[in-house]
Amino acid sequence: MRLRSLRALTLAFLAVFLGATLATAFGIYFATFRTIDHLVEQRIASASAAIAPEGERAQARRIGLRIMAAARERDTGDLGFILFDHGSQVAGNVRVTRPLPLGLSQVDVADRIKGLSHGKVLTRDLGDGLRLAVIAETEPFDHYNAARKRIYLIGFGSIIAIALAAATTFTLIVRRRITDMRTTVEAIFDGDMTQRVPVDGSGTAFDRQAVAFNRMLDRIGALMEEMGHVTNGVAHELRTPLARLRNQLSLLARDPQAQAVRDRIEDAQAEADRLLGLFAALLRIAEVESGARRADFAPVDLKALVEDSVEALEPVIEESGHRIAGLALAEARIVGDGQLLTQMVVNLVENILRHTPGGTEIGITLEAGEGGTVLSVADDGPGIAAQDRAKALDRFGRLSGGGQVKGYGFGLPLVAAIARLHGGTLELEDARPGLLARVILPGA
Numbered sequence: 001m002r003l004r005s006l007r008a009l010t011l012a013f014l015a016v017f018l019g020a021t022l023a024t025a026f027g028i029y030f031a032t033f034r035t036i037d038h039l040v041e042q043r044i045a046s047a048s049a050a051i052a053p054e055g056e057r058a059q060a061r062r063i064g065l066r067i068m069a070a071a072r073e074r075d076t077g078d079l080g081f082i083l084f085d086h087g088s089q090v091a092g093n094v095r096v097t098r099p100l101p102l103g104l105s106q107v108d109v110a111d112r113i114k115g116l117s118h119g120k121v122l123t124r125d126l127g128d129g130l131r132l133a134v135i136a137e138t139e140p141f142d143h144y145n146a147a148r149k150r151i152y153l154i155g156f157g158s159i160i161a162i163a164l165a166a167a168t169t170f171t172l173i174v175r176r177r178i179t180d181m182r183t184t185v186e187a188i189f190d191g192d193m194t195q196r197v198p199v200d201g202s203g204t205a206f207d208r209q210a211v212a213f214n215r216m217l218d219r220i221g222a223l224m225e226e227m228g229h230v231t232n233g234v235a236h237e238l239r240t241p242l243a244r245l246r247n248q249l250s251l252l253a254r255d256p257q258a259q260a261v262r263d264r265i266e267d268a269q270a271e272a273d274r275l276l277g278l279f280a281a282l283l284r285i286a287e288v289e290s291g292a293r294r295a296d297f298a299p300v301d302l303k304a305l306v307e308d309s310v311e312a313l314e315p316v317i318e319e320s321g322h323r324i325a326g327l328a329l330a331e332a333r334i335v336g337d338g339q340l341l342t343q344m345v346v347n348l349v350e351n352i353l354r355h356t357p358g359g360t361e362i363g364i365t366l367e368a369g370e371g372g373t374v375l376s377v378a379d380d381g382p383g384i385a386a387q388d389r390a391k392a393l394d395r396f397g398r399l400s401g402g403g404q405v406k407g408y409g410f411g412l413p414l415v416a417a418i419a420r421l422h423g424g425t426l427e428l429e430d431a432r433p434g435l436l437a438r439v440i441l442p443g444a
Helices: 006-051 060-072 144-189 205-253 256-289 292-296 302-320 338-355 386-392 411-421
Strands: 080-085 088-092 103-108 118-127 130-137 298-301 323-329 333-336 361-369 372-379 425-430 435-441
Touching: 006 060, 006 118, 006 130, 006 144, 060 080, 060 088, 060 130, 144 205, 205 256, 298 302, 298 338, 302 323, 302 338, 302 361, 302 372, 333 338, 338 361, 338 372, 338 411, 338 435, 386 425, 411 425, 411 435
Parallel strands: 323 361
Antiparallel strands: 080 088, 080 130, 103 118, 118 130, 298 333, 361 372, 372 435, 425 435
16 A cells, blocks of 8 residues: 555554554563563572571471471461472472472363462472472462453554544544645636635644645635736727728728729638637636636526527538538536637537538537536547647647647637536547547536
């Protein structure tokens, strides 16, 4: 699992934490177990040395008296002592049912020692056939080991539960912050430049990040607004003198003295019309990308809208020598701006009329499903090379040699802007042959 998502990082942290906690729990459990064993071994070794010191000549009667005294003392009263003489028990305060091996060994309930469930025994050879065994419990009360396991399970289980709760809480807090930021970014991407990341005033790292992010958005919004004002101002300022120039050319064309240069005047008029269309397109795209038209959104019957648009374009299509080869429209309703959606359909068809030769066939399909609504407009013309499609969606992205009619490359960029305003996208693909323009919009 690659640690690239918040979920993966959280799971990796929990896995490491759980592994470390379990390793610590087992380590402490076995260390405690071993420490108790070691202390018991030290105790029985010390008691055995007190009963029968090293180097002292062993005598059964003397050792027996010491065993009786040790059994009465408080510090050693819970120990078991057995003195064997040639295998027979001759003294002691406990009895066993089996021979005990020399050295350290284990005893348990199977040895039937009264009051003992688990313990250790140290058996020493004292010489002259005498052996001394000292027994001590490793479980101070019944079911001590089971109780210790429960303590560890409860203690370390609580730690794990707290860690899980803390990790879950941390994940939810971070995810909420990330969701707030993503929601803001998506809203801005859709054209709503007024959206900002929520700030709670806590002064935390997340809150300071949100403040910094909002300041950046404020700055970007101010710059975009300035650019929009400049663009709109230039477009508006230039449209007026261009309109006057066109009117003067129109008056000049009607002057009998201008008969010799009428063709040139008409060319100048056409160029003025194209420039006026350019500024109209600039203003149109600026209006769409500002998101202002979103306030006029209403339910739209997209099937009826496409049918009406195609019907209105039929005379132009026939005049250009193109033909509608297929019209497959499913029922589809979306929430949007009907006027802009009509403009979108018109631009897609006009793009084909402008940049494909006569005789090109046009196919239009409309599909609606769970993933949204898809409007596809395809042709069997020359198409657009894959490496040039991104340029075709840019403003002034006019492709060289791509069409028979001059233009400034605003048709498809306006379609893309309208699609973005409605939360959708425009994709250009191969139609094999030709070009397929697919507009993907969210459903109603």
